Amino acid sequence: MSGLTDEQQHAWRSLMLATLVLDGALDRQSQRDGGMPHAYYKALVLLYETPGRRLAMGALAAQLRYSLSRLTHAVASMEKSGWLRRSRSTDDRRVQFVQLTDAGIQTVRHVSPLQATEVRARAFSRLTAEQVQQLDAITAAIVQGLDSPTS
Numbered sequence: 001m002s003g004l005t006d007e008q009q010h011a012w013r014s015l016m017l018a019t020l021v022l023d024g025a026l027d028r029q030s031q032r033d034g035g036m037p038h039a040y041y042k043a044l045v046l047l048y049e050t051p052g053r054r055l056a057m058g059a060l061a062a063q064l065r066y067s068l069s070r071l072t073h074a075v076a077s078m079e080k081s082g083w084l085r086r087s088r089s090t091d092d093r094r095v096q097f098v099q100l101t102d103a104g105i106q107t108v109r110h111v112s113p114l115q116a117t118e119v120r121a122r123a124f125s126r127l128t129a130e131q132v133q134q135l136d137a138i139t140a141a142i143v144q145g146l147d148s149p150t151s
Contacts, residue, residue, distance in 0.1 A: 022122055029118045034111040039064075040078055041111055043071075044100065047084065048108045053100040056089070060098055083107055 004012060027038040034041055046063055047053050055063075061071040075098055078084050083104035089095035100108075124132060 018123075022119075025122050026115065026118060029115060030111065033114045034107055036078070036081070036083075036107075040074060040083075041108075041115070043074060043078065044083055044104050044108050045112070047098065047100040048105065053105070054097050057086075057096045057098055078104070 023038065026041075030036055030038040030041040036044075043060065043064060046060065047055060057068065057071060057075070060066075061068050064071065066074070075084065075086060079086060081103075082101060084098050084100050087097050087099065089097060127135065
């Protein structure tokens with residue numbers, strides 16, 4: 001029916017359910033502890049981990065795998081919350097940068113340990129060290145395939 005083997009179908013459904021449930025749990029945690037959707041938290045963390053805590057909008061959208069319009073909406077909301085600010089490039093006025101503010105830095109520092117606790121409890125507490133390594137290899141292979149030019 002689906003073109004997948006029974007084993008592939010089971011693995012696929014397990015992956016989909018795991019990502020759905022984990023994403024929902026992390027979204028609730030981000031809302032509770034940071035007052036934001038998990039998607040915003042991911043953007044703030046990406047900026048936090050970037051040297052200078054600043055990226056061009058296009059680069060941020062690419063790293064998050066967001067459309068530019070989706071990112072623009074999210075950035076406007078996060079800017080209103082005081083977590084980041086936008087500025088134009090002095091070299092190319094078409095380029096807009098997003099920079100993490102001090103409030104954004106404090107928010108990441110507050111939410112991150114709580115997020116780590118949630119991820120550890122929801123995902124890693126059930127896995128052996130070997131399974132964590134396997135999960136890393138498996139997900140890296142999937143992402144590499146999805147990001148390849150032929151996908």
